[in-house]
Amino acid sequence: AQSVTQLGSHVSVSEGALVLLRCNYSSSVPPYLFWYVQYPNQGLQLLLKYTSAATLVKGINGFEAEFKKSETSFHLTKPSAHMSDAAEYFCAVSDEAQAGTALIFGKGTTLSVSS
Amino acid sequence: EPEVTQTPSHQVTQMGQEVILRCVPISNHLYFYWYRQILGQKVEFLVSFYNNEISEKSEIFDDQFSVERPDGSNFTLKIRSTKLEDSAMYFCASSPPAGDRSYEQYFGPGTRLTVT
Numbered sequence: 001a002q003s004v005t006q007l008g009s010h011v012s013v014s015e016g017a018l019v020l021l022r023c024n025y026s027s028s029v030p031p032y033l034f035w036y037v038q039y040p041n042q043g044l045q046l047l048l049k050y051t052s053a054a055t056l057v058k059g060i061n062g063f064e065a066e067f068k069k070s071e072t073s074f075h076l077t078k079p080s081a082h083m084s085d086a087a088e089y090f091c092a093v094s095d096e097a098q099a100g101t102a103l104i105f106g107k108g109t110t111l112s113v114s115s
Numbered sequence: 116e117p118e119v120t121q122t123p124s125h126q127v128t129q130m131g132q133e134v135i136l137r138c139v140p141i142s143n144h145l146y147f148y149w150y151r152q153i154l155g156q157k158v159e160f161l162v163s164f165y166n167n168e169i170s171e172k173s174e175i176f177d178d179q180f181s182v183e184r185p186d187g188s189n190f191t192l193k194i195r196s197t198k199l200e201d202s203a204m205y206f207c208a209s210s211p212p213a214g215d216r217s218y219e220q221y222f223g224p225g226t227r228l229t230v231t
Contacts, residue, residue, distance in 0.1 A: 032218065043119060043206065044158075044222035051218065090158060099146040099210040099217035100170040102160035 002027045002093045006106035014114050019063075019078040021109045023091030026072065033074040034092040034103065035065055044090060050074060061085070086113045117141040119223035121207050127229045128197055136192045136226045138207030146210035147190045148220060149182065151175070151203040158206065164190065197230045204228075 007022040025031055032051045036044040048059025055067040065076045074091060088110050092103040120139045128134050140147050149161040162172040164182050181193045190209075194201055204227050208220040 036222070041224060043224040044208075046219055046221070049219065092158075094218065096218075099213065100163045100165050101218065102148075102163065102171055102173065103150075103158075103220060104160070105150075105158040107157045 002031065002095055002104045004091050004093050004104055004106035006089075006091050006109050008109055009107065010110045010112070012112040012114065013081045015083055016080050019076070019081045019085065019111065021076040021089050021091075021111065023065075023074045023076065023106060024072050025074060025091075025093045027093055027095060029095050032094045032096065033065075033067060034094070035059065035063070035074075035076050036090045036092060036105075037061075038088045038090065038108075040087075047076070047089075081111075081113045083113050083115065086111055119207055119209055119221055121205075121223040121226050123226060124224065125227045125229070127231065130199060130230055131196050134194050134197055134228060136194075136205050136207075136228070138190045138192070138223055139188050140190055140207065140209030141211075141221055142188070143212065144209035144221070145212050146170070146217070147182075147184070148208040148210075149192045150206040150208065150222075152206070152225075153200075153203040161192070194228075197228075199230050202228055202230045 003026045005024045034049045035047040048057045050067045058064045063078045088108045090108045091106040094101045122137045147164045152158045162176045163170045179195050204225045206225045207223045
């Protein structure tokens with residue numbers, strides 16, 4: 001069965017600093033991986049996805065993630081944090097990239113950005 | 116940009132009461148989902164729905180839960196007899212029709228259910 005572990009429930013960075021949010025997955029089949037962001041009082045918004053194409057995936061708002069099979073990781077990065085990046089970030093895995101398939105989520109990481 | 120909407124944003128109910136959580140998926144989407152997040156825990160899959168049938172459900176989705184698409188726009192989650200442990204944020208999601216983006220799930224803002 002698939003699972004996702006997000007290391008660090010809370011990450012704090014200064015504005016302009018590198019953002020690194022960690023995600024490790026467990027899957028018995030090639031996974032499909034997703035990062036979602038949740039701003040206060042809003043729904044989960046898809047940031048980016050990996051579906052067995054390029055291992056480096058670029059998403060919205062300057063975020064990117066790299067799929068590393070050898071490390072079973074899909075860490076989310078952004079070179080320079082902005083105050084508006086403060087939100088909760090969820091990593092998710094699915095064993096099939098098709099509609100109707102459940103997403104398995106990590107517990108989420110809250111990102112704080114200070115000026 | 117089209118969005119998934121959910122009502123109410125917050126529902127308070129007494130233990131043993133029935134609740135219905137409502138969702139309006141994005142209009143051309145065909146797959147619908149419910150997830151929940153108990154405070155401090157992971158977002159958990161409950162059920163997916165396609166063509167007026169449940170296509171997948173989790174162990175959480177027992178006989179106390181049901182889903183329905185009563186008309187062309189709404190998608191509902193009913194909990195027949197609520198328990199304290201049903202207190203959670205409930206998220207609705209939908210996916211576009213088959214194609215490159217059919218695996219992308221678009222989420223609503225959630226309904227916070229508090230059972231007292």
